[in-house]
Amino acid sequence: VIAASVEDICALYETWGAEHYDEELSQLAHALQTAALAEQAGSADALVVAALLHDVGHLLEVQATRRSEPASGVDRRHETTGARYLSGLFGAEVTGPITLHVAAKRYLCAIDAAYHDTLSEGSRRSLERQGGPMAPDEVAAFEQEPGFEDAVALRRWDDLGKVDGLAVASLDCHRARLRRVSSA
Numbered sequence: 787v788i789a790a791s792v793e794d795i796c797a798l799y800e801t802w803g804a805e806h807y808d809e810e811l812s813q814l815a816h817a818l819q820t821a822a823l824a825e826q827a828g829s830a831d832a833l834v835v836a837a838l839l840h841d842v843g844h845l846l847e848v849q850a851t852r853r854s855e856p857a858s859g860v861d862r863r864h865e866t867t868g869a870r871y872l873s874g875l876f877g878a879e880v881t882g883p884i885t886l887h888v889a890a891k892r893y894l895c896a897i898d899a900a901y902h903d904t905l906s907e908g909s910r911r912s913l914e915r916q917g918g919p920m921a922p923d924e925v926a927a928f929e930q931e932p933g934f935e936d937a938v939a940l941r942r943w944d945d946l947g948k949v950d951g952l953a954v955a956s957l958d959c960h961r962a963r964l965r966r967v968s969s970a
């Protein structure tokens with residue numbers, strides 16, 4: 787599936803955003819908190835958009851499940867599904883960090899011993915499924931990826947954007963930015 791418009795993307799979050807992300811947190815709250823952290827860091831619009839939409843693949847999975855559609859493709863990796871969905875509207879400065887945000891967790895676990903302990907329960911559980919910490923050759927290869935720094939920054943906001951009940955800007959506050967950054 788490829789998104790046809792910014793409105794489609796917003797509708798996806800409006801329809802399925804109440805689904806749980808982790809423990810008590812909803813998908814929409816997690817997306818908005820991650821975007822708010824990117825914004826507070828003074829990030830470019832494209833990186834704020836990447837932060838907002840980094841888990842869009844999870845929403846697509848929820849939608850497919852609820853509509854009892856077959857899972858989109860053999861590969862159920864949400865970072866790839868999400869980046870593909872956005873690729874018709876956004877360039878690599880948005881889709882790149884999204885594609886790499888799971889690898890960035892494996893990267894951080896490899897280069898920063900303290901990082902693993904800061905992960906949430908759910909994130910620690912999924913790490914093993916995702917391949918565990920990167921091996922040294924994977925670390926070196928990851929650092930060659932264009933925009934890997936953005937992916938690492940996004941990853942850190944992702945990990946912090948899990949505060950139950952935190953008040954942040956609404957989805958509507960991001961619409962103008964989404965239109966600005968999108969090519970449609």
Ligand SMILES: [Fe+2]
Pocket residue numbers: 816840841944
């Ligand atoms: Fe996330």
